[in-house]
Amino acid sequence: MSNEQRRDSLADQAAAWVPPWQRPAPEQPEDLGPKPLEGHSPTKIAEVDAGEPEAAEAAEAAGAGEGAAGEKTAGSGTRRKRAARVEPEPPRMLDDAELRGALEAILLVVDEPVSELTLAQVLEQPAERVGPMLDRIAADYTSAGHGFELRRAAGGWRLYTRPEYASYVERYVLDGQSVRLTQAALETLAVVAYKQPVTRSRISAIRGVNCDGVIRTLVSRGLVEECGTETDSGAYLYRTTVMFLEKLGLNSLDDLPPLAPFLPDDVEELADATR
Known part of the structure; x- marks a missing residue:
């Protein structure tokens, strides 16, 4: 190449030269990172890519919450109903014969007078029924002439032997020993x-x-x-x-x-x- 041709080539290159600050920005390569999941915004994915695993879990929970908000609202009433406490059934009312038998069974095993309130609580029956039934039992024992009687003592009720049979009871209990x-x-x-x-x-x-x-x-x-x-x-x-x-x-x-x-x-x- 002659000197004249070299000068022309350099002149062309100088005329075609563009300063770096005036050059167009290079095209960005295609983003090959993970695509945003359905229901997540690019902002949330950017926070995940920034290296915050806690933010990722929070974003994922938020997305799931947004998607299932309607279901939670619709099912909250059902869950409240299921969580409601089941009321116990009221105690069964005993008929007169069963109430009398239960009272007699308890009075046979007590070692001290028992009050009407205690008997009512044990049998789960109203105290208004227990008192009259005890009076009726005591009257029936007296009229039938049993060797024992039911009477009030020390604020409660207890079975006692009748005074006319005291000598026989003392003979059996004391067995000759004076107490x-x-x-x-x-x-x-x-x-x-x-x-x-x-x-x-x-x-x-x-x-x-x-x-x-x-x-x-x-x-x-x-x-x-x-x-x-x-x-x-x-x-x-x-x-x-x-x-x-x-x-x-x-x-x-x-x-x-x-x-x-x-x-x-x-x-x-x-x-x-x-x-």
């Missing part, structure tokens, strides 16, 4: 029953002898118990127990026999002499 209270214990117990709550010094003053040992015996047998202290002296007060009512077959202390028929005629003179 009776001493005269001193009986006198002390009577003072506590009629004067309760009462202190030991008051009992000793009434009986005229020291009663500390007798009180300990009555407490150990469950017939007497402590019930606080006296305000002025701080001495212990004593009263009878529920076992006392049960053993005597009494419903309350109001059933104790009056003392007037057993008092001597000169009781006022004796009282004045002891002052």
Whole structure:
């Protein structure tokens, strides 16, 4: 190539040269990455590609939630109905014959008087039915002449043997062994029953002898118990127990026999002499 031709070629190249800032942007290659899943926007996919696995899971859950929103709304009422608590069936009402039999069965195994409310709760029956039925049972036992009777004692109901058969029962139970209270214990117990709550010094003053040992015996047998202290002296007060009512077959202390028929005629003179 001659020098003249070389100059012409260089001139053409210089005229055709374009600065880099004026050149057109090269075409972007086709995106070969994963295509957006159905229900996901490109923005969510971009966040996934940026390396955030938590965002991916959130985006996927959001997409699924948007798609199933209608189903959740439609099925929420059904789920609430299924989750509703099933109400228990009301207790079955017993007829009179079945109620009577159930009461008799329980009364045969109790070892202490049981109240009408307790019986009603155990049998799941109204207390208004239990009380009259117990009265009816007690009346039937009395009219039939059984060797036992049903009566109120210590605020409840219990079966007892009839007084006319007491000698036979004692012969069987005691078997020749005397378990009776001493005269001193009986006198002390009577003072506590009629004067309760009462202190030991008051009992000793009434009986005229020291009663500390007798009180300990009555407490150990469950017939007497402590019930606080006296305000002025701080001495212990004593009263009878529920076992006392049960053993005597009494419903309350109001059933104790009056003392007037057993008092001597000169009781006022004796009282004045002891002052």
